[in-house]
Amino acid sequence: xxxxxxxxxxxxxxxxxxxDDNRWSESVQGAEILTDKKTLAGGLSRAKTAEDKQxxxxxxxxxxxxxxxxxQPTRYRERLRAHGxxxxxxxxxxxxxxxxx
Amino acid sequence: MYQYDEFDHxxxxxxxxxxxxxxxxxxxxxxTEDEFKPLRLMNGLYLQLHAYMLRVAIPYGTFSSxxxxxxxxxxxxxxxxxxxxxxxxxxxxxxxxxEDVPDILAELAEVEMHAIQTSGNCIRNVTADQFAGVIADExxxxxxxxxxxxxxxxxxxxxxxxxxKFKFAFSASEHDRAAVRFHDIGVIVKRNVEGELxxxxxxxxxxxxxxxxxxxxxxxxxxxxxxSYIEAILRVYNLIGRRDNKYKARIKILVHELGIDELSGxxxxxxxxxxxxxxxxxxxxxxxxxxxFAPPTYEALEDDAPAFSAHRFENTAFNRWVGTNVxxxxxxxxxxxxxSLKPVGGVPGDVTAIEMEVIADLADRFSLGExxxxxxxxxxxxxxxxxxxxxxxxxxxxxxxxxPNAGLISDIIACxxxxxxxxATARSIPVAQRISQRFxxxxxQLDVGEMKVKISGCINACGHHxxxxxxxxxxxxxGEEFYQITLGGSGAEDAAIGTIIGPxxxxxxxVDAFETLIGVYLSERTEGExxxxxxxxxxxxxxxxxxxxxxxxxxx
Numbered sequence: 001x002x003x004x005x006x007x008x009x010x011x012x013x014x015x016x017x018x019x020d021d022n023r024w025s026e027s028v029q030g031a032e033i034l035t036d037k038k039t040l041a042g043g044l045s046r047a048k049t050a051e052d053k054q055x056x057x058x059x060x061x062x063x064x065x066x067x068x069x070x071x072q073p074t075r076y077r078e079r080l081r082a083h084g085x086x087x088x089x090x091x092x093x094x095x096x097x098x099x100x101x
Numbered sequence: 102m103y104q105y106d107e108f109d110h111x112x113x114x115x116x117x118x119x120x121x122x123x124x125x126x127x128x129x130x131x132x133t134e135d136e137f138k139p140l141r142l143m144n145g146l147y148l149q150l151h152a153y154m155l156r157v158a159i160p161y162g163t164f165s166s167x168x169x170x171x172x173x174x175x176x177x178x179x180x181x182x183x184x185x186x187x188x189x190x191x192x193x194x195x196x197x198x199x200e201d202v203p204d205i206l207a208e209l210a211e212v213e214m215h216a217i218q219t220s221g222n223c224i225r226n227v228t229a230d231q232f233a234g235v236i237a238d239e240x241x242x243x244x245x246x247x248x249x250x251x252x253x254x255x256x257x258x259x260x261x262x263x264x265x266k267f268k269f270a271f272s273a274s275e276h277d278r279a280a281v282r283f284h285d286i287g288v289i290v291k292r293n294v295e296g297e298l299x300x301x302x303x304x305x306x307x308x309x310x311x312x313x314x315x316x317x318x319x320x321x322x323x324x325x326x327x328x329s330y331i332e333a334i335l336r337v338y339n340l341i342g343r344r345d346n347k348y349k350a351r352i353k354i355l356v357h358e359l360g361i362d363e364l365s366g367x368x369x370x371x372x373x374x375x376x377x378x379x380x381x382x383x384x385x386x387x388x389x390x391x392x393x394f395a396p397p398t399y400e401a402l403e404d405d406a407p408a409f410s411a412h413r414f415e416n417t418a419f420n421r422w423v424g425t426n427v428x429x430x431x432x433x434x435x436x437x438x439x440x441s442l443k444p445v446g447g448v449p450g451d452v453t454a455i456e457m458e459v460i461a462d463l464a465d466r467f468s469l470g471e472x473x474x475x476x477x478x479x480x481x482x483x484x485x486x487x488x489x490x491x492x493x494x495x496x497x498x499x500x501x502x503x504x505p506n507a508g509l510i511s512d513i514i515a516c517x518x519x520x521x522x523x524x525a526t527a528r529s530i531p532v533a534q535r536i537s538q539r540f541x542x543x544x545x546q547l548d549v550g551e552m553k554v555k556i557s558g559c560i561n562a563c564g565h566h567x568x569x570x571x572x573x574x575x576x577x578x579x580g581e582e583f584y585q586i587t588l589g590g591s592g593a594e595d596a597a598i599g600t601i602i603g604p605x606x607x608x609x610x611x612v613d614a615f616e617t618l619i620g621v622y623l624s625e626r627t628e629g630e631x632x633x634x635x636x637x638x639x640x641x642x643x644x645x646x647x648x649x650x651x652x653x654x655x656x657x
Contacts, residue, residue: 011128012198013153054130057148075580077519080528081150085520087448087530091181
């Protein structure tokens with residue numbers, strides 16, 4: 001199963017995903033997909049650097065899958081993180097254009 | 102209401118500026134998350150699933166319309182337009198930005214509010230009966246004593262790094278509306294046979310993964326000794342409470358491991374040393390605090406005035422709301438009105454900024470500007486003239502908060518669950534919404550009668566599931582949400598910890614399971630029996646037989 005790397009943004013606290021250019025996206029659709037152990041290790045290492053630089057908090061990897069052309073976390077906890085509270089669908093950012101920071 | 106003195110003002114302002122500097126250092130990269138975390142927690146700031154969360158204290162649940170308006174402004178200006186009232190008489194904002202939090206705290210300080218000690222291993226916001234000061238059956242206004250403990254415990258230097266968090270609750274009535282038996286220290290204000298005022302002190306209650314009912318440490322403690330005695334308890338706990346394992350660090354574990362008699366011996370020995378120290382409460386100080394809680398000037402009114410009775414007679418919906426959500430006030434002609442924050446399909450405890458503004462206006466119009474927050478995630482207007490109840494109810498109807506369900510099956514406690522909480526294993530709120538939708542029919546709710554439903558999204562039990570007449574605990578079963586059902590708990594004066602009925606049930610079948618349990622109750626009950634009474638009489642068996650005859654899909 002492919003992985004992406006996630007964390008929370010230091011300033012806003014919002015859920016973010018690591019992109020392939022070391023920026024962080026609020027949408028999982030913008031995340032860099034890491035398909036093997038080697039790229040995952042490299043991605044985590046870059047993410048730790050971002051954490052050390054105090055850009056993001058609590059870096060870890062999650063499993064994702066492709067459904068209907070979209071990247072979806074496999075675990076429901078991570079789906080909730082990606083889409084926001086299920087009781088507030090209006091707060092979901094996943095359908096918006098990828099916003100990098 | 103209590104008014105800050107110069108010490109309170111200075112302390113809150115100083116703390117806000119301290120935290121402003123700490124946030125600046127964090128944002129500048131001078132503090133790591135590990136270094137910053139204990140500092141932010143001391144100021145009520147969590148990092149949750151989606152964002153930071155700020156928990157603001159409402160000491161003993163009493164607050165003013167001006168304070169509620171400020172909360173509304175904060176929700177609008179810094180958050181996403183709403184707040185969430187919790188089971189500990191706090192309000193949480195779910196989306197603040199870190200850089201805004203010092204400004205939020207400064208704005209809160211303007212209205213004598215703060216987030217100090219709403220998290221961390223310290224003495225947390227002191228809670229009390231939401232009807233304190235206005236209910237006829239109380240011995241005294243328990244908020245006087247809760248306020249004394251609040252002042253003593255605020256930034257108490259000796260108790261800043263306790264083994265674990267520490268919660269106080271106060272009640273002064275035989276009806277326990279504050280779940281005092283499930284707090285680290287539960288205090289019941291009472292009078293002895295000589296008529297002197299004092300306290301029953303209970304210790305070691307709590308929920309979480311090891312639910313325990315508090316045990317009485319002292320049957321009657323004279324009022325002047327309140328602080329010296331609880332300081333003795335805290336000292337013993339601080340010294341010998343376990344610090345090796347956070348799951349065994351609450352005082353309930355100490356009570357369990359030592360036994361109440363041995364703990365009592367240690368507390369008494371410590372108390373002997375300090376009982377006549379500066380902690381002994383001077384009468385003039387008690388009087389000074391008591392004055393802050395002096396009853397407002399009420400008008401001389403009669404109970405059940407014709408205008409009020411006529412509205413009840415003419416309007417069935419209003420009459421029903423009076424029946425469920427209005428309680429007799431100690432002052433004739435007045436009433437205590439519960440504003441249910443549990444509309445059908447709503448999120449328990451959530452209030453939008455617009456609704457907060459309306460409720461603040463209603464508090465000004467009808468309740469002398471005063472409100473209460475309840476541990477059951479509702480609000481209360483404590484001083485409503487009976488003749489104003491109809492106008493109040495009509496205004497609440499307009500914002501959807503006139504649901505006549507206080508104490509009924511849809512008046513559900515639910516923790517934020519996995520929709521917000523980083524610790525959760527399953528969602529709570531959507532289950533509460535589905536149950537309230539299924540049981541939306543008010544006639545059916547009234548027929549079922551008193552029913553305390555409490556839902557937690559993890560074993561930490563913020564949703565009090567152990568003490569629900571029916572409790573639900575959300576668990577993760579191979580990546581799916583399942584719910585473990587407990588029956589027979591109670592957080593009230595008939596306190597009990599519920600019993601797990603059987604294997605956890607899949608999310609989509611939980612509401613059907615409720616139907617089954619209610620069906621068993623309705624067929625088994627005798628005249629006047631609540632669900633809890635029937636359960637206690639007939640036991641788990643009939644409920645279990647109906648719930649698990651093989652027709653429900655259950656987890657292995």
